[in-house]
Amino acid sequence: MGMWGLGxxxxxxxxxxxxxxxxxxxxxxxxxxGVALGCWVVAAEPPQMLRVEWLKAAGxxxxxxxxxxxxxxxxxxxxxxxxxWQPPHATLSILRARPGDAGCYVCRVTLExxxxxTATGNGTVLTVxxxxxxxxxxxxxxxxxxxxxxxxxxxxxxxxxxxxxxxxGF
Numbered sequence: 001m002g003m004w005g006l007g008x009x010x011x012x013x014x015x016x017x018x019x020x021x022x023x024x025x026x027x028x029x030x031x032x033x034g035v036a037l038g039c040w041v042v043a044a045e046p047p048q049m050l051r052v053e054w055l056k057a058a059g060x061x062x063x064x065x066x067x068x069x070x071x072x073x074x075x076x077x078x079x080x081x082x083x084x085w086q087p088p089h090a091t092l093s094i095l096r097a098r099p100g101d102a103g104c105y106v107c108r109v110t111l112e113x114x115x116x117x118t119a120t121g122n123g124t125v126l127t128v129x130x131x132x133x134x135x136x137x138x139x140x141x142x143x144x145x146x147x148x149x150x151x152x153x154x155x156x157x158x159x160x161x162x163x164x165x166x167x168x169g170f
Contacts, residue, residue: 017044018111022121027108029097030131037092039107039121046070049113052083054092055121057104064092067112094126 019042029035041047053065064077068085074093075083082093090109094101107121150159 016117017041018109018117020107020109020119020121022105022107022124024124025122026125026127028127028129030129031099032096034093034095035097035126037094037105037107037124037126039090039109040118041088041090041109043088043111045114047111047113048086049111050148051112052085052090053108053110054081054083055106055108057106062108097126097128099128099130102126111149125162 021040021042022038023040027035027037027134041050041052049069051065054063055061056063056112063082064075064081065078066072066075066077066083068075068090070087077083080095082095084091084093090107092105092107104123104125106123108118109120110116110118115165144153
């Protein structure tokens with residue numbers, strides 16, 4: 001999960017806080033292969049009921065949405081999309097990736113119980129490459145879509161101050 005462990009971040013959030021972290025920020029797959037996009041849900045209190053939604057940033061269209069409790073089976077959203085929840089991690093699986101799947105995917109979580117809160121992840125850019133599955137996509141680039149979240153530059157250090165309200169940092 002990068003430099004931030006969940007054990008370090010949760011005490012900094014405060015009561016009722018909710019935060020969604022998408023890691024990695026970029027994923028590459030060869031057309032025809034499956035891919036899993038993930039987000040970590042960080043809550044000050046263990047969620048009892050939440051709604052997980054995955055959006056494709058172009059038009060902010062909801063691709064997959066499900067209400068989930070502590071132990072929820074994978075939810076099929078379409079023949080090629082599945083949503084899984086294994087606290088604190090939500091995964092959108094795309095079966096048999098296509099060039100049209102390339103783009104920016106955003107995880108949005110709404111905590112319903114014990115407190116109401118909504119948070120949106122920083123986005124994951126999916127690149128789908130032409131080629132034979134298993135060749136690492138070396139036969140040609142099909143497409144990627146621009147930056148997911150205007151507040152996040154890929155490769156830039158993550159600044160938590162806007163989320164935590166701390167003007168002096170940590």
